[in-house]
Amino acid sequence: MANRINREQVQHVAGLAKLEFTDAELDAFTPQLDDIIGMFETLSEVDTDGVEVTSNVSDQLNVMREDVADNWGQSAALLKNAPDAARGFIKVPAIIDESEDN
Amino acid sequence: MNYFKQDLASLHADLVAKKISAKELTQATFDNIKATDPKIDAFLTLNEDAALKQADAIDAQGIAADQPLAGIPVALKDNLVTKDLKTTAASKILENFNPVYDATAVSKLANAQMVTIGKTNLDEFAMGGSTENSAFKTTKNAWDQTKVPGGSSGGSAAAVASGQVPVALGSDTGGSIRQPAAFNGIVGIKPTYGRVSRWGLIAFGSSLDQIGPMTRSVKDNATILSAIAGHDDHDLTSSTQAVPDFAADLNDATSVKGLRIGLPKEFLAEGVDDGVKAAILAAADTYRKLGATVDEVSLPHNKYGVAAYYIIGSSEASSNLQRFDGIRYGYRADDVKNLEDVYVKSRSEGFGEEVKRRIMLGTFSLSAGFYDAYFLKAAKVRTVIINDFKAVLKDHDFIMGPVAPTTAFGIGDEIKDPITMYMNDVLTIPVNLAGLPGLSLPAGFSNNLPVGMQLIGRPFDESTLYKAGYAFEQNTDFHLQLPTLGGQN
Numbered sequence: 001m002a003n004r005i006n007r008e009q010v011q012h013v014a015g016l017a018k019l020e021f022t023d024a025e026l027d028a029f030t031p032q033l034d035d036i037i038g039m040f041e042t043l044s045e046v047d048t049d050g051v052e053v054t055s056n057v058s059d060q061l062n063v064m065r066e067d068v069a070d071n072w073g074q075s076a077a078l079l080k081n082a083p084d085a086a087r088g089f090i091k092v093p094a095i096i097d098e099s100e101d102n
Numbered sequence: 103m104n105y106f107k108q109d110l111a112s113l114h115a116d117l118v119a120k121k122i123s124a125k126e127l128t129q130a131t132f133d134n135i136k137a138t139d140p141k142i143d144a145f146l147t148l149n150e151d152a153a154l155k156q157a158d159a160i161d162a163q164g165i166a167a168d169q170p171l172a173g174i175p176v177a178l179k180d181n182l183v184t185k186d187l188k189t190t191a192a193s194k195i196l197e198n199f200n201p202v203y204d205a206t207a208v209s210k211l212a213n214a215q216m217v218t219i220g221k222t223n224l225d226e227f228a229m230g231g232s233t234e235n236s237a238f239k240t241t242k243n244a245w246d247q248t249k250v251p252g253g254s255s256g257g258s259a260a261a262v263a264s265g266q267v268p269v270a271l272g273s274d275t276g277g278s279i280r281q282p283a284a285f286n287g288i289v290g291i292k293p294t295y296g297r298v299s300r301w302g303l304i305a306f307g308s309s310l311d312q313i314g315p316m317t318r319s320v321k322d323n324a325t326i327l328s329a330i331a332g333h334d335d336h337d338l339t340s341s342t343q344a345v346p347d348f349a350a351d352l353n354d355a356t357s358v359k360g361l362r363i364g365l366p367k368e369f370l371a372e373g374v375d376d377g378v379k380a381a382i383l384a385a386a387d388t389y390r391k392l393g394a395t396v397d398e399v400s401l402p403h404n405k406y407g408v409a410a411y412y413i414i415g416s417s418e419a420s421s422n423l424q425r426f427d428g429i430r431y432g433y434r435a436d437d438v439k440n441l442e443d444v445y446v447k448s449r450s451e452g453f454g455e456e457v458k459r460r461i462m463l464g465t466f467s468l469s470a471g472f473y474d475a476y477f478l479k480a481a482k483v484r485t486v487i488i489n490d491f492k493a494v495l496k497d498h499d500f501i502m503g504p505v506a507p508t509t510a511f512g513i514g515d516e517i518k519d520p521i522t523m524y525m526n527d528v529l530t531i532p533v534n535l536a537g538l539p540g541l542s543l544p545a546g547f548s549n550n551l552p553v554g555m556q557l558i559g560r561p562f563d564e565s566t567l568y569k570a571g572y573a574f575e576q577n578t579d580f581h582l583q584l585p586t587l588g589g590q591n
Contacts, residue, residue, distance in 0.1 A: 005466070013469060014462065016465050016469060017449075017461050018427070018449050019449055020450045029459070032459070032520060033462060035521060036520060036521060037476075039524075040413055040467075040480075041409075042406065042409050043406055043413075043480060043483050044479070046403060046406055046483050048479065048482035048483060052485055053481035053482050053485065054481055054482075054485045054488060055481055056339070057296075057309060057488075057535075057536065058341070059296055059341050059343070060339055063338040065335060078202055078431075080200065081198075081199055081200060081202075081430070081431035082429075082431060083428065083432070090430055092429060092441060093438050093439070093444060095440060095441045
């Protein structure tokens, strides 16, 4: 295996993506991602000197509209989907780790 | 009630003539689904109470001759949000999610008084080609229940192919309408990028995603595309191009006379099964007999599409799926000490393996030090692939080829091997990268499983694809052959 990505890099990328993996998952994922990135590298065979990037294939450009509120006033229905809510607000755990001394 | 013998026009005629009421049709649809779905597992959620109520209201009003879709059942892929009807994207992270609005394509069908029957299974967040990545169930192929239905719109495809509904909507980011349509012997279109509003489609790859209809015939497909297409203020990538009445022009079985068709040699190259190749070559002969010219052409960079797509699609997905953080809706992990834990544990427990793999690939491709080599390179190769298509479509009316290199594979056969699974999309992915319309329709059988043919057109020229598809259908009988679900047909 070419080792294009190692276990530490996989862990670093997982951190960026707000994901965590067990050791067993890392064992499985690391060689798999390495193989897929190897497949990505076949793109180096394509000559792209002077080629523009394509980020969008829409035929619409710079569409403007008035800034008018639409489809609002549904906070009760929206809050029904929140994992935890009280008095019109979404509840989340304390931001500061309670296990730490302050 | 199954929909093997009836198209939208005949259902509409029966409803107008009151041979059947909308309520009876709806009830018969649910009865049939309850009898057949234990075998097929196409549906995640049934909308029975609301659908019957809606059908009652439609009957009370009466169905006029100028309401061609009123009272007709439709199934929706479960990544289209539906107001007050659970929408999961086949993910644990959205297991209990009830949207507060309808997707634009859904509300357009509702305004035409179609009756939403339920939500169909998919690969989680539409990531996969077999529907095996659903967090909830594995849908089976309508023709052989040991085979996958394809994916990611596998539930919609199997529901239409098994006669459960006459129409379903799917979504297609790299082949997710066309490949399951091919595997199940039905018709599916990935419209031109921008033809249909993506508002309310749970985003995967925003520069690639399109919603499209899946039906038993080309004409039905054309009818539904006209109903869901058009500009939408809520999706500023949706086009302001006029939407033709696509079905109105479908009455000439010889309309391909004089057209020039390109058959790329890469589409019949290594990796394409002999049975698939034979069906496509026979289809080329059918078109020649109808007076079209079929030329061998080349899309020299086609094989790089898969790599470019898995970089671009995964990068867009990694960004789009940041919104699933356990805060405002969806799954939140229990065992958390702080806010960072909410994010990391909710996402790690809520997403399935393939979704995590794509988020990782995308995050990697966009990360510092790798962005130029991967994301930017892929975005340039995308331009090269687009130029290949432009060159061929300059002097050809459309391109024909297979949808997938093989017929439906066995459940469990490929799910442990991501690269093999990714390569199945080698013939559909480039069409999404280029934003072109792609129509999949039945073109024969190989080992008793359907083979799909793909017609690829110029931007916003779905009309030519439908005309060519209709002509093929009128001169063949593949679309009339039916799966036997335990012999009850």
